[in-house]
Amino acid sequence: MRRANLLSESITSHLSTRIRELYEHELDHQVSAINYHLFDQTLILILEGTVTPPEQLLTRISQKDLARQVRDVLDRLVQPQIRTLIEEVMNVEVVDFLSDTAIESGRTGAIAIFEFRPNLPPQTDRQSTSAPGSA
Amino acid sequence: MTENLPTRGQLERTLSQRLLAFYRQQIGQQPSKVTCQFFAEKLAIILEDSITPAEQVLAQEGKKDLAEQVRNGLDEATRPLLKSLIEETIGIEVVDLLSDATLDTGRTGIIAIFETSPAVRNPESLGTTRSRDRSAR
Numbered sequence: 001m002r003r004a005n006l007l008s009e010s011i012t013s014h015l016s017t018r019i020r021e022l023y024e025h026e027l028d029h030q031v032s033a034i035n036y037h038l039f040d041q042t043l044i045l046i047l048e049g050t051v052t053p054p055e056q057l058l059t060r061i062s063q064k065d066l067a068r069q070v071r072d073v074l075d076r077l078v079q080p081q082i083r084t085l086i087e088e089v090m091n092v093e094v095v096d097f098l099s100d101t102a103i104e105s106g107r108t109g110a111i112a113i114f115e116f117r118p119n120l121p122p123q124t125d126r127q128s129t130s131a132p133g134s135a
Numbered sequence: 136m137t138e139n140l141p142t143r144g145q146l147e148r149t150l151s152q153r154l155l156a157f158y159r160q161q162i163g164q165q166p167s168k169v170t171c172q173f174f175a176e177k178l179a180i181i182l183e184d185s186i187t188p189a190e191q192v193l194a195q196e197g198k199k200d201l202a203e204q205v206r207n208g209l210d211e212a213t214r215p216l217l218k219s220l221i222e223e224t225i226g227i228e229v230v231d232l233l234s235d236a237t238l239d240t241g242r243t244g245i246i247a248i249f250e251t252s253p254a255v256r257n258p259e260s261l262g263t264t265r266s267r268d269r270s271a272r
Contacts, residue, residue: 037172037174037177037179037262039172039174039179042170042172042179042181044172044174044177044179044246046177046246046248095240096237096240096242096244097237098235098236098237098242098243098244099233099235100233100234100235100246101233102231102232102233105230105231105248107231107233107248108233109231109233109246109248111179111181111235111244111246113181113242
């Protein structure tokens with residue numbers, strides 16, 4: 001039977017702060033919201049507002065292929081660092097990290113697979129959302 | 136009314152079975168395992184052993200870039216069909232479909248974002264979305 005856990009508020013706040021700092025440092029861009037869901041050895045992250053203004057502009061002027069190329073490069077820069085942040089903050093080893101971004105909606109989804117189920121306190125809810133400045 | 140609805144687990148199992156058949160039919164590679172997990176209006180799908188032998192050969196022969204291009208092409212070709220399959224099975228429109236695969240592990244991860252949470256007999260099992268945006272700062 002699968003067991004769902006809520007990430008503790010302190011972990012999501014810390015992780016969100018670090019991820020926001022990463023986007024601001026690397027891309028000078030602010031992510032609007034980060035949503036987490038943990039089940040078994042899997043952490044799902046949904047990041048809202050990850051697409052930068054230049055990519056949005058390219059998409060609006062029908063240069064979607066170019067916007068996609070830009071996004072691929074930016075994701076290759078940022079995603080490995082998010083993987084490392086998860087490992088640091090949650091004290092886990094991530095054995096697989098899968099991520100994709102929808103340019104039109106500005107939404108990035110990521111799936112982190114852990115080597116072992118993280119040792120977190122049990123919670124009654126199943127998911128957690130962290131907004132900026134909530135740390 | 137609600138007793139006619141599937142449970143969340145039934146919906147996840149039905150979708151998992153259809154996904155196995157979908158990948159076998161579309162790319163000739165049936166994943167060894169499919170995990171579906173709803174959370175509110177979102178769905179995570181994890182496919183194990185989802186990479187075709189042809190892609191594996193390319194990667195093993197030092198043609199990893201080409202293997203990734205093949206994977207991107209397969210993902211692009213199957214995406215509209217996959218979206219339709221999920222929408223037909225769950226009965227709700229998918230507003231975002233995010234997908235990625237790792238050649239080394241053979242794992243594919245998919246996240247579907249729906250307009251609303253699915254209609255299930257046990258909606259409490261889906262959890263709720265607590266979202267605050269930047270204006271909450």
